[in-house]
Each structure stands twice: as C-alpha cells, then as structure tokens.
Amino acid sequence: MTDSARELPASPRRARIGAALTGLRRAATSLPGKLLGLAVAFVMLAEVLIFLPSAAAFRNEWLRDRAEAAHLAALAAEAAPGAMPSEEAVRELLAGADVVAVGRVYDGVNELVLGGRVSGELVKADLTGTSLLESMIAACDTLFAPPGRYINIWAEPQTRPNERMSVIVREDPLRDALIDFSIRIFWLSIFISLVTGGLIYLSLLFILVRPMRRLARAMTAFQEDPSDLTRMVEPSRRADEIGEAERALAAMQADVRAAFRSKERLATLGSAVAKINHDLRNVLSSAQLISDRLAMSSDERVAAMGSRLVRAIDRGVRLCAETLEYGRSREHDPHFETVTLRDALDDAAGDAFASVGAAEWINAVEEGLTVRADPDHLHRIFLNLFRNAVQAMETSETRSLSVGAAIEEETVRVRVADTGPGIPERVQKTLFAPFAVTGNRNGTGLGLSIAKELAHTLGGEVRLVETGEGGTVFEVVLKAG
Template identity: 55%
Template structure:
C-alpha cells in the first residue's frame, strides 16, 4: 500500500513537472533557474579561494599575536600556556623568519602527517582556485605549512603549521551556504523574470495563439476577430497584422458565400431563361420565315437577340462548371482538331479566310473536349472582332519548344482597347464585341491551366491581335 502510494505520488509529481516545462512560461522559468545556478557555479571557485585565503590569513594573524605574547613572556611560559596559545590560533607550531633565519617561537610535535606548503606572500589566483579542490580531496590528517606576512610587521615573515581539517570543514560550510543562497537567488530571480515575461510577452503571445485557434474553428464568426491592443512594439504589430488578416479572411468568406448564393440563383435563372429562349426561338423562326419583309426583318433581329441570350446563358453555366471538370489528358493532333473547330465556327461565304499552318505530326497532351472549347472561344472571339473587316484572315501556327508546344492564333481585327487589356482574362470583362459576355477568355485561361498550360496575349493593335497558347507536347 505504502509503496503504491509513493509510486503514484512520484508519477503525479512527474506529470506536474512535465506540464509546467511544456509551456513557454515554464521553460523560461526553468532556463532562468539553470542560468543563475550556472553563473553561481562560475563564481564559486573565485569565492571559495577568497574565503580560503581569508581563513588562512586570520589564522596567520592569530599565530602572530600568539608569537608576540610568547616573546613578551620570555621564558615564563609553561607547556600548558604554550598549548593554549597555539590552540587559540588553531596552530601546531609558529616560527618567525627574520633576516633569512627561521626562529621557532611556539612549537609542538607534528608527527609523520603529510605536509602542504602554502605561501601567501605571493598571490596567484589560478593556483589558489586549484588549492580549493586540493583542500576537498586531500588526506584527512594533512597539515598546512603556511607562510604569511604579519599585518603589524610587514618586513617579517611568519611560518605557521596548522591542521587542514578545520579549513576543509569551513570550506564545506561556505559551499553549502553559497549553494543555498544561489538556489534562493535563482528562484527569486527566475520568478521575477518569469512574471515580467509573462506580463510582457508570454501572455500576449498566448492571446494571439488562442485568437488564431478560435478564429480557425469558425472563421465566419465576426466575434472571433482579434481586437488589437495599443502596444507599439513587435507584439502590437503582430496583433494588428493578425486582426487585419482575420478581417480580410472574414470578408473573403462572406464574399464567397454571397457569390455562391448568387451563382446558385444565376444557374437556376439561366435554366429557366434557356427554356424561355427556346420557346421564343420557335416563334422568332416563324416570324423570320414570314413573307412580309418587315415582319421577316424583325424576326431576324429577334433571332439574333435570342441567340445572344442563349449564348450568354451557356457561357455563364460553362464558367460555373469549368473549375469542377477534371481533364483526361491524352495525345491530341492539333491540325485536324483546329480544322474541326474552324469548320463549325468560321462562316462560309462571309469573306473570313482560315489558314491552318500547323504540321500534321504536332500533337499535345490535353483533353479533346477542353481543347475544342478553348480554341473555339478564341476563334469565335476573332471572327466577331473581324466582322466587317477586309481582309478578314485568321491564321494558326504551332512551334515545338522543348517539352512544350506554343500555338499562335493571329487575326486581322481592330485590336483590343487598352482599357480592356488590363482585365482581359478576368470574368465578365468584355472586349466590347456585340453579344460578348466577358467570360470566353476567362474560361479559356482556366481550361489551359487545367491542362497544365497557359494563354498569353502576345500583341494587339490596328493590324490585328495575336494570342499564344502553351500546352504540353505529346512527343
């Protein structure tokens, strides 16, 4: 029972520690404590060396005073008195060095104990820090032979023999006090730095993270958009940037929802309009076939108007479906495909000259239906643009470049107005042609992209317009 409780308690403690260090604030606190303790370790040896020097210096001064007392008493000191003087200085023997001669003032038997020479007349920091380690690791019964300069007589030297054990105990006590002080200082410093970072950085960063998470859960909720603070530092800039990005995403989502609803409504309206146009076309065909010239003329105009309406409905529906179609890429010969498209669209007997200069062996990787629609849009636009022009010539050529085929379509139309060129491939951007919906080139660009190709306007002007369609070659 007891072992199980202890094991459970240790497991819970480990979970708490891991949870605390898992957060950014917990890691900062742990790092601060580690850094302060590391700094304390770096200053330990200089501090311990200084403590050791002071301890030995105090014993040297006490031994010097004992030597002065022995001199004043001359030969009246008993053995017990000598021992008391030495015990007061924690020394075994004291000698004076004057004029190069050593004179024993107080002494006792040192036995066969190992000796350690310690010269404090010359200070050497590195050697003193190494002596700290030597004090901890030396024999228990070792004696220190200390050479020092008395404070009251700087021209003399004093030689003191004292046991190292009291020095070792004093160093251990000093090390323990320094460790607990460093631990306390690291905890206090770490807590203060943690609180400062928590208020200044961790808290705001946590709010940013929570705001992003909440917004991700429901980006269409305006209440989840972050309200930035008035901070002027990097966190304030991040808050304002995040709030602006969330607002843009929210606006885009709402715009997309509106467009989706509008698209659904347009699709339904288009379906109904096509049925209405189909019925109206039957009536207009009968009017156009009337023997009365005025009625027939009005019927022809009505036929053309209804035809434009039907094309508008078809283009809108095609645009709505084009992004959902997945192409089935296969080798397709360009020359016969373009002749087929031109045969359907180029009006016979109306002066439009069709020139197909593509070599029979050139083929591309594409979806045949998509290619038919792509080039059909371009050819239809060119024929509309060249209406009434003389000459009206539409030529097509192809060039193989690496693994791509560049198809060039050139007409002799009046060119595309500069105001339209900037938005040429955008939806509902019309070139101004009669009956134009502004969707043909947008659909064409999407179809080319679905087949890993592209379409560009190479040139346009009074002499005509040139489009280049780049597709993957099949060779």
C-alpha cells in the same frame, strides 16, 4: 480476505498517482511551465558562475586569517621572556593560531619561528601573487582534496611589509569550512532562483502568456463560427508585438467575415442568375428560330439582318451556357499521371479548331517529353488558350498557332504563340479575372480564368509573356514528368 480484495484499494491509488503525474507532465510542457523552468535554470547557471569566484575568495580569506593569526603568534613568541619559548608554550601558540608551523624570510634568511610536525602532502598557497583563475582552480582542488594534506601559506605581514611569512596549516578544516560554505551557497541559490524564477514567471504570465492564451482562444472560437460577431477579437492598445498580433488577427477576422458575406451574397446571386439564365435561354431559343427564318428570306437585306441576328443570339446563348457552367463548376482534385505533352497539345488544338475555326498548327514540342498532370485538367488548360488564340486571330491575315516547350530544373515551360493583333493594355490588367473585358468581342472572359485556376491545381501557373502587333505569347508552367 483474498489477494484480489487486497489489491483493490491500490488501483484507485495508482490512478490518482497517474493522474497527478500526467498533470505535472502537462504543466511542465506547457508554455508557463517551460518559462518557469528556463528562468530557474538560467538563475542557477548564473549562481554557478558566481559560486566559483565566491569560493575562491572564501578560501583566500580563510588562509589570510590563518596567516594573520600565525603572525600574531610569532610576535608573541618573540616577546616571550628568555631566548626561546618552551615546548609547551610553542604548542599553545600553534594551537591558538590553528597552524602547524610558522616561519619568516627577511634579508634572504629563512627563520623557523614556531615549529611543528608535518606528516602529509604539502601544497603551496601564495597569497601575494595569485590570479583569480588560479584561486578558483585551487578552491576546486581543495573541495576534492584527499584528507591529511597540508597547505604552505606564503603571505606578507601587515606590520612588516619587508618580510614574507611561511605558514603551514592543515587542509582538512579548510575543506570542511569550504563544503559548509558551498552548501549554504547552494540553498541560497535555490531560494534566489525560485524567487527570481517565480517573479519572472509571473511577469511573463501577465505580459506574454495570458495575451497569447487569449489570442489562441479567440482563434479557436472564430474557427468554430466565423459568422458570430461575439467571437471577434478586440485588439488592445499595446504597442508591442502582442498588440500587433491582436490587430493583425482582428483585421484577418474582418477580412474572413467579409469574404463569407460576399460568398453568401454570390451564392444567392448565383441562384437567381441560374433561374434568369434558364428563362433567358428559352427566350433566346424562340428568337433563334425566328432569326433562322429571317436569314432564309429571299430579300437580301432581310437575310443579311437575319444572319447578323443569328450570330448575336448564338453569342447570347453561348454566354448563358458558359456562365451557368462556370457557376456550377466544382473542379475535382487532380489525379496526377505521366502525360506525353506533344500528344496532349495536338488533341487540345484539334478540339479548339473544330469549335472556333482552323489555323496553321505548329507543334515544336519534342517527342517523348512528359509532364506530371491530370490529363483532363491539362486538356482544358490548352483548349481554352487555343480557343482564345484562334478567336483573337479572326481579323488577322495570317492565322498561325505554335507551341514549344523547354525543361527548366523540375518544371516544363510551354509557350503558346499566336499571330493575332495583340491584347490591348486596358485588357491586360484584368486578363485572368472572370467575366473581365476581353479583346475579343465574342469572348466571355472565362477561358483564361479557368486555365489559370486549373494550372494552379496542378502546381503550375499561366502567365502572359509578351503581346503586341506581331502576336501574343502565353507561358504555362507544369511539373516535369
């Protein structure tokens, strides 16, 4: 068998291992996996914080047991027949108490009750006045202590409160017992953390994760087909934040569906209006020819009526044309360039005066001031504003249109002021709405709506600053060049 043949079974095995690792990685990075990991981590942290006091208590209890055993051994030595127990009896008493030496202090006198040999480093452990922090530090020191050390325990016997005992023990048995205790605590902590983390995970899964998944699936399904009623989310009766999110999503879906229905109806209506508009323009064209002949009549009364009819038909034709143009318009994405603002305003004013009549033109914009905008969009914004301003000044004694600009941080604020009669209060509420009622009887209500829409595509805005008998001021905010 060739080497390549031997390697073939390894490929599917590696593929399975890779797929398993990918699944584990995906599970670990998912929301449930993160919740489970956090729950286990927090429980383990709590167990670590609990372990240190527990280890300190275990160490103190171990030392206290040795001190009590040493006290009993000392009492046995005192009760032995004769003045002094034999050396063999001392070794038996020390071995039974698992201590090296026992002494006591009373009335300022140090007395060695049972003695043994100490051949290593000696550390002190005072059980009569040790704080919790000191006990925890001592427990950590015992865990990492070198072998061969001894501990000198100072304690007070329960039967003789006026005495103090000094007991010397080997530290190695204490370290071994503390390590065994730590291992038991570790595995108990692992078990508790897994059980607690699993319970927390299951609780969050039913309380938080599953509702969030349902919301995510509902949003994805609704995005694929907003017109399908079966993809609408049904809010639950929950009173928490999840319930609020469900109700908000349901309301948003209802609004979006209503907007889609409105858009479809408007599209159908727009198609019908376009057909009616075409026929109406043909009718108005025929009426325009007749009205032109009436305006040329030798009878002054007939000629005057013909002139009024010509103006009325002209307004009707213009309204039809602008309505059709607005319905068909699809604004292209802006192509930003650095545009000299003063020149752009002069061009827009010239076109406005040529189409609706002249007015005094005052351009107070500084030479060299530039903005970042689409030249075509910029021209149309100010063309609509200037045309509206000139039409508003038809009945004014003074017809003056002025512009000025000021730089504010990263924007340029352009003010357009006219000397017209002002905008009525009833008109101001719907000033920028398409086909809204305007103060100008010849207006279609589209100019300001188009200007605002174009300014928005440039990252700016158009707003009414002030209006009154002395005139009207609009402000256009653009990006500085």
